[in-house]
Amino acid sequence: MKLRAVAIFMLCLLGIGLIGAMQPVRKRTAKNHKTAHDKRVYLVHADELRYNQYQNGDAQVLTGHVHFRHVGANLYCDSANFFQQTNSFEAFGHVRMVQGDTLSLTSDYAYYDGNEQIAQARYNVVLKHRKTTLYTDSLDYDRMYSFGNFFEGGKLVDNGSTLTSDWGEYHTDSKMAMFYYDVRLRNKKFYLTTDSLFYDTRLSRAHIVGPSNITSGSSHIYSEDGYYNTKTEMSELFGRSVMKDKGRSLVGDSVYYDSKNGLSHAYSNVVYVDSVNKNKMTGDYCEYNEETGYAMTTKRAVAIDYSQRDSLYMHADTFKVFTFNINTDSVYRKIHAYNKVRAYRVDVQAVCDSLVYNSQDSCMTMYRDPIVWNNGQQLFGEEIRAYMKDSTIDHVHVVGQAFSVEQLADSVHFNQVSSKEMMALFNKGEVYETNATGNVLIVYYPMDDSDSTLIGLNYTETPKLRMFLEKRKMKKIWMEKPTGVLYPMTQIPPSKYFLPGYAWFDYIRPLNRDDIFNWRGKKEGQELKEQVRRTAPASVKKAEGGPK
Template sequence: MRHILIVLLTLLSVFCVQAQNMIHIEHANTLEFDEAVNAEFQMLIGDVQFRHDSVWMFCDTAHFFKASNTLYAYGHVHIKQGDTLTLDGKTLYYDGNRKIAQIRTNVVMTNKDVQLFTDHLDYDRVANIGYFFFGGKIVDPTNVLESSYGRYSPDTKMAFFKDEVVLTHPDFVMNTDTLNYNTDTREASIVSPTQIVGDSATIFAFRGWYNTLSGESELYDRSYVLSSPYFMIGDTVSYDQSRGFGHARSNVQLVDSSKAMILSSNYAYYHEEKEMAFLTDKALLREYSQKDDTLYLHADTLMTRKDSIYDTFQAYHHVRVYRSNLQAVCDSLYYSNRDSILDINGQPIIWSDNQQVRGNHMKMFMKDNTADYLHVERNASVISQETADTSYYNQSSGDDLKAYFLNNKVHRVTIEGNARSIYIPHNEDDEMIGMVSLEQGDIEMFMDSAGQMERIKVAPQPKGKFFPLSLVKDSDKRIPLFSWPIELRPTGPEDVFRRNEIKDNRFAEETRKKGQSAKRSTRNNRRTIK
């Protein structure tokens, strides 16, 4: 008896489950069944309504296959599942056993404020996912997304798009091959090469995410941003398109083709409206306006911005510069095209060929992006080494020095105030014949194309001595301001990353003051960035 009861209960539970899985006819104006004509289905006509567990299905006409628990529906097909999901179309095939709905022609799937439009939709009720193919479109309050194939899950709010994907936003258009999208957060997950075209910038991304509500994005795998006049690329790029600023990390490059300039570092920040860029961590500027002669400039921090209508550039701390015919070191420099003056501070030294110019403070006056003349203030000196005997140097120093450039080479130097000079005259065979030591008020020197002194003018009447080489003592070979730190001179593009270690106490006090000024400037820049 006990076993019979168990069997009956089991059969009853199976029957209940089967009853729940069966499609039920709830209403029809007309129901036709002719076993002689077609014994497999019943025909329902007019205001047809089916129910399958929690789902209601409506149409104009239907063929119901009770044995297979399936149906075909035609005309004004409407499916309602719960309070938040509806499906509409022209035709429907529904499998009650697999809980699969295949809807065709003018299909609309509505989930709250999200709608999916297509002509071909397969809806899996078990997984609660709608699959569209041969073209589809999802519309939410922010975006319109289109592709050839895709799927949408009302539970997770996740949509997947494949082939010819286009996301249209009021402020930009996104094109890609594959895209994941959350209709709740409005965030697009980028998994294939993607182009995002906005009013002020174009983004090329390979992997990452883009929030279409906030305009914020984080992009990986050397994605890049084009925002006139800059091109920004990095291993990781974070960009806010709505507010027009971004920062990049690791192997960063900022390219400004209008100024023939490439900025690189491991961290960069850029603001479109202010046209401001800030770079640090192995920061480097490459300026390539002169054909086959790129200028390399490294500093702890580089900053460029547009001030009103003028462009400014700033480099501070451990600045090193290399160009084939011009090298320099200093602690900071500042340039503005308002006056085309490059302000150089912090124990600056400039080399050109075999000449060295040094002082407490320098101003380089530029013309057509090339050096016109250099003004050196306080403790100014210009020194060149003799090629025949490197223990001898042509040296001049004074209170104020101006070096004039021709084709990026020093061709004339003037020194005013407390001028002192030591130079090595040569005979017609270019042999050293002695050493001249002068003390006078002013000096004017003229150089040949090789950088050697051709002639010298002094005023007023100088005090001087001529020493035959055999009588020159080592103590007579140097002016008081002599310094030849050749080890600091950058030797190539990679050498600009070497740290400056200047050990000359005569310039220490000036450097300390300039360093304090640079620190104040750094703090101000940080406030600006924040």
């Protein structure tokens, strides 16, 4: 009987002890609402509580609808081991942490340290913060500093974009995510791969901090430093980033790209390359519209054609490229260059105020005091039209006050032709035929075939001229009703050495590809004064079938 009484007495004491252990939880729960600095973990509810020091050590074993509260967060699970002395617990099954109405964390298992306010969630982890969701299998979430760290692969979904990587962080206070190792960002419009990426979920803005590739449709971007907004599809790229689209590329110290509208703007040391047509433009500012094919460059702008063995370098204040019938078989382009145009190639040089190149007829038209040099030949007039064939010069048409000057080997005498219009035909970069019409004046020095000495000066006037050359020497000449005089070299009148309007613009001629930046205009008084062409009387037009 005494042993039975002692056993009953001991059971009563144990029951009182368990009741006493539960009561402080209720008191701390009530106190948590009054004290902001209370960091104790409170057990709000469990269907069943068991305590066995020999089996579970200091853990209170909780099962059934377990609910904890800690510093503004509610934590739920199917069962838990509660370590009251260390202010921590292990949670099993349907683990869920809720903080306010903006953040929730779910997993299959979690360990929560109330002193450090760190939740170590494992297996099928889902962190939801406003409209952003992070999926992973291993996440350590620091409530004190408001960030989660995943290290066994993670996926973040935000605003229709999906980010994956091997390791990363997500900060719920700043809404910033950092991703490292095999990073992939994808949405309906683009695909980005890199090794390091910062992502601002507030702005849906990705910050590239390492070698990265972005693919969007036919366009491709390579950058090691830049920003990409997944919502607006705007890119800000730095550090010589490269953009490519259908055989064209754009590089600059900084590039701004609107993929939604296909617009690009590049600044400082810009290089635009068209590998299809084998030309490129450089400058300190460039813009390109991939939808319309429009391109523009300025500030030390240079256009380079490298389709031939020798590249053609051209400088102007501004270049503009217009594309017509884009995305069709009849596509063609017009290139406008204006203000102080200078061009250099080994065999051809040119200077003018502005020009237009039309790929439809391969014609380059030069305006306002244009001059073209080919070896020792110089052409100038009011307007010069140069036609290309297979990217080489085919023929040149000089309109208005046309003047051709050829410097002879002695550099003192010059063959000259002036007329209203002139046509020069080229073969492999050399003139082989020249045609002149309208008030043709000629100064020509015949040579002795035996020793190439000058015989005299031939001054001729004719309505039309046709001259054939071989190796830059006259082979045959045809003129319509010519009148002229041959002066021996010792009897040339001083007034016959040069035709009216003659000028040798060697001081203007570009000397090399770097000299295209050095503008040198004509000397005062040597500029052409454009002649106004009088229109025919109405009666003549009517007789010729012209407009009434």
